Structures are given as C-alpha cells and as structure tokens.
Amino acid sequence: MKLIFIILLLSQFAFGHEYVVVANKHMEDLSPSQIRAIFLKRLLFIGDMKAVPLNLDARDPLREKFEQHILEISFDRLQSYWTKEHYLGHRPPISLKSQESVKAFVKKVDGSIGYINIDSMDDSLKILYRWSE
C-alpha cells in the first residue's frame, strides 16, 4: 500500500497535472494551430459549424496555463490583441465560471470548445488536445 502511494506521489511529480481541450462528439479533430486560431477568433467556423471558444474566468489558473501553452502569448500581448480586435469588430471568447459549466456548455452546443482538468473528463466529451505541466 505504501509502495503504491509512493509511486502515485512520484508520478504526480514526474508527469505533473494533465489538462485537455474538449468538445462534444460532433467535433472533428483539430490541430493545436486550429485551436489557437479559434480562441483568437481568426477561425470562426469549422467547416459549416460556428466555432464557440469558451474561456474560464480571467483569474482562473487553468486559463493562464491554457493561454501560455496553447495560445503562446503573454497576458499583456493578449490584452493588446483584443483591443485591436475590438476596433475590427471581434469580441473575445465568452467566459464561464467553472469547469463544470464548460462541460455542460460543450455537451449542449455543437462547435463549442473548452479546456478542463483531465480529472473532470467523462465519456460524453471528445479530447482534441492534451498537455501536462
């Protein structure tokens, strides 16, 4: 029992936390570049389906990890990006309060995409991308 606990503890340190970008089962496979383009509202449709990117609240640590890992852009640069997009008539993704809200939204709305902790995954969701820290 002790050994299992130690292995689990070590694996947590070795592999860190895992996170996933998810959509419902109707979503086609997407590359990291396409996910990035969707969250920056450069790609507005996937085929004929409207893409609906979902952010977590601005202060959520997972949002910060997502923006650093997938969008590869600092907070300040992202702020300036959305200021420019405001002039061009584009809005940032909508923000939801919790990962549970993201899951519920993604299950209901085709084309929506969000990010959650892998522990929150269930069979009704499709993993588009996974990363660990």
Next chain:
Amino acid sequence: MRRFLGIFIIFFALHAHAEYELGNGIQVGSLPLYLGGYFSLNYENRADVKKYSIDDLSMLGYGTYEKFSYMAEFEFHDLYSETSVGDISTIKRDTQLHTERVYFDYSYNENYTLRVGRYNSSIGIWNLLPINVLRQTTSNPKTQNLFPNFTTGADLTYASFDDNELKINLMLENNKDIDPTYDNYNIDKLYGLGVSYEKDEYSLKVNTGYFHTTNSFDSNLYYFLISGKYDTEMYEFSSEIGRQESKNKTTIPYTAYIQGLYRFTPKHTAILRLETYDDKLKDKTDSFSVIGYSYRPSYPIALKSEYQFHTLNKDNQFLFSISVLF
C-alpha cells in the same frame, strides 16, 4: 452633431457597468450590438508652423448574428485645429460627420467570407489598423499614398488555417464612394488582389490592383505593394515596398520603409523607421528617419512622440499625440 454625440454618450453611459474595461467597448443590453470609439489629440511642430488639433473623434458599433456581422463607424476628422505660422494663428472647425466604415460580412464557411460596404482597403499591413491609438507612430508611412485607403464595394476572402494561415482576397468597387470627401483618392473603380501568408512570428503579403480616380490628372492607376513582418514579445520588424503607375508613366517609382520596434516593457516602446519615396504626382523625393517613443499606461491609451529627420530639412518635424480607444 451635438445631438448625435449626445445620443452616443447616453447609450454608452447607460450600458457601461462595473466590469467595463477601457478598450473593450460595451454591449447594449443582450443585443448583438457593441459600442466603442476613439479620439486623438495631436501636436505638430515643423519649421515655424505649429498645429494643435483634435484629429479624430470616432464612434463605432458592431455585432455578430449567426453567419452575419456588421460594422458602422462615424468620425469627425480635424474637428478643431489651431495652426500658427510665425505670429499668425488660424482656427478651423470641421463639424462634418464622415462615414469611415459601414459594412456587412457574411461567413459562408471557414474558408469564404464576403464583405459588402465601405471598409479599410485590405492592402498592406499598415492600412488594416490605421487609427492613431493602434499604430506605432503618430505619423503614417508614405506607402499609404500608393492606394485608396478606403473601398466601397465588395471584398471576397478565402482563408485556410493549418499550421500556417493563407489568405487570398479580391476587392471590387464599381460605384461611387459612400463618402468621397473622406479618402486619399476619390475613386469610382477598384479591382484589387491580395495574398498573405503567416507562419509563427512571420507574415508576408503581396497586393496589386487597379483603380480609377475622378479627381486627378492620371485617372487610371495601378499599385503594387509587398509587405513583411516579424513580430515577437519584445521585437517587431516590418517593411513595405511599393510602386504606382498610370497607363502612360510611373507615378510613384518607389516608396518604402523599414521599421524596428523594441518593447522595453508592455508600456514603453521605442521605434525607428527609415523611409524613402519618389512621388511624381506630388513632385517630391525624400528620404527620412523617424525616431519615436510611446508610453501606454494601459494599451488603449497611447502617448506618442516622434521626431522626423528629412533630407528636405524644411520637413523636419516633431509630433506628439494622445489617443484613447474606449
């Protein structure tokens, strides 16, 4: 004018709430309507000429519904200016409200978008974000003189996203401009083609086209422009080089700039731009450098200063501006 401004301010005040952030606009209720705007206060000092002006005061509204989106932007340009030449001072007020942009977009699918109306000509990299608060310097580069900055007509764009981004756009105008008094050329025809490619920090764009002017001696003009940009967290390098011809002669044999930008912090930026041009339409040849510095307490607020060193010494000038996007 006052009535229009008053209605806009009342709408903005009524719908702005505690979570409002400068530079993001506000939503009107739950409607697909967002309101915003910007202004710019400028100061120029050249030889013995000094000019203070409210350069831009603009209001914009936009929204998206399903596959449709729209944009409307109205502007007072040079609303108030005071120019002093030696001891003589003149004041000008231009209260005409201009239609800067009015267009509808229809996104057919992820690849094709059709735009109809008056829009910023999608040519080069500078003309896409031409307002003072969003550009790096108060002044614009002379490459902006190659083509009409606005088009009233259609723009069909094909875009492909993968590990890179490819865009091809076709611009068409075959009618009068919605606001012919507010463009650098008064045109009634434009056929333009643009191809752009972006990968990681690099982007490259090529534009070419024809336009017909109604107010210049050489009425049939052709432009060609190549633009490139390398953009990282700290550095940005951009360059544009172009040429303009009429049927009979070369009207602008060359116009080019290369610009380097260094961000000390997100708030402090230094800019160096080297420009050269030969404009036969204005009978002027010049090479000059622009040294600039901008301070942004937050991104939608810009305080910018620059000094231009020209080979034509009389054109040396100092520019300062305060601009805000709300």
